[in-house]
Amino acid sequence: MTITTVPEPVLAPSTTPRRRGGGRRGQGWAAFFFLIPWGAGIVLLTVGPMLYSLYLSFTSYDLLSAPEWVGLANYELMLADPRFWKSVRVTLVYVVVFVPLLQVVSMLVALLLNSRLRFLTGYRALFYLPSLMGASVAVAALWRQVFGAEGLVNAVLGVFGVEGVGSWVGDPNRALGTIIGLNLWAFGSTMIIYLAGLRQVPRELLEAAEVDGASRLRRFFSVTLPLMTPLAFFNVLMGTINAFQSFTGAYVVSGGTGGPVDSTLFYTLYLYERGFTQLQMGYASAMAWILLVVLAVVTGLFFRSSRYWVHYGDES
């Protein structure tokens, strides 16, 4: 999904001081009624199913006969499964390459757009638009053609005399690259967050730095970038979490197989295959829980690290 709002990384809402007298009475009951749908959802559609899948991960279950307790067998199978490790590697490479690249491209375009530019609204809209389509089957299908053996990319290369490049999506060394490209193509939502942030950088700070003789580059790294770190925190966090769950692009481009030779076998693709093609619900649940634990650790470390590199505006 694309995301376009930037919160400050607050974890709890600021609790307003209690007022004496009227107003507060009955708020608990009102809150209860307002929260019925959400509360039911949390119990029935989130926490309940989570616990159920934890249980399933210790069973062997094919939907037809009752789940059979097998202890840690699924996890042991997983550790010995070369395709599991392959999917881990593909996903890690994807995350490590894609997420930083996304930040750099988004920031560069945002910097270009952050000036008194004519047609700014138009540019912004056009750069943003692909991010609404990046996860669609239509664009993934187009991608398969564009990076195919006789696709648009090779045709353009042919114009420049580069021949015999072959299919990009059919080459195990390049297929993952095309999927990174596909999702990078949708950088607009990330870019727009950075752009909104750049517009908030106080002019006085930049001008003061300029008076002090700081070069353009220096001003960016010493003034602008530190002020952008809360946004970068949000973008990297959400980008990482979404990247770990990336599915549609790889599924459509590889025709549902994760091929060629498992080179685009994303974790979620393998999970889907195990669960819904081979009906190994226990194994797939174990995979889901490993993903959850890994993501929780990554998120935790990320929040921990934030105090060393995320600057909040109150230091000035």
Place this chain on the structure above:
Amino acid sequence: MSTAQTRVAMPRPWSAETQRPARNKVLRGIIKHAVLICFLLIMLYPLLWMVGASFRPGNQTFAGLGIFSDTYTAQNYADGWSVGNLNFSRYFVNSAIITVGAILGNLVACSLTAYAFARLEFRFKGVLFGLVIATMLLPQHVTLIPKYIIFNQMGWVNTYLPLVVPHWFAVDAFFVFLMVQFIRTLPKSLDESARIDGCGHWGIFWRIVLPMSLPAIGTTAMFTFVAAWNDLLGPLLYLPRSDLWTVSLGLNSFLDQTGQSTYGTLFAMATLSLAPIVGFFIASQRLLVEGIATTGLK
């Protein structure tokens, strides 16, 4: 009167921009526009080319790198509408039903939840809001399998229900979060005066907070629309029967049976499937930008 004075009184002599020759500035502007336009063209070219190719006769789909051609035809669109055992008119209806159901659910459930977190005081509020954040970060695959098993046992496979009902329970925590952030920026004084006028919480929510939250509501509707319209995994799991397929599923299955000769038809249907997204985006762009600007940065 005073504007002129202030303008004179507050020049910015230290700004280097004003000291540089004007020609330099014009040149820089031109280069900037050139870079941006080149980048945009490269980015959007495949899309434009696809739209162009979809209007070419079938044997000329890959006739060239250009967007325009000598002959235009809508034949691909007519063919694609019902090709072989596929039935795109049906898929569009199915996608529309699911999408509308998901949007309405998200708007109702998320705004109710957000009002409580943004405006009401209650016990364990901090802990519960922490839960909202936690579910926002939760990978959807953890609940994928158990949900499938449960919905399967309830007989919901081959119905739209698994793709619509969860949205009515505010499972998309991100939108709750977005709306909470937005509602917090609204002045509380209006709530107070409404209370004095005899409004209860429901009245304040319905008459004051909701109408003022239009940008956040628009953003939520837009994102829910895009997510539901593009979704492949959900329909893949829950709608195996082909008369219930969504546009995404239809396209995916079309892709599997497409040879070079039917690419024109595939492109036509792909173009049609993207059209609602573009339309929705153009319609809500103003609202979106406002939503981003206000919600985005306190």
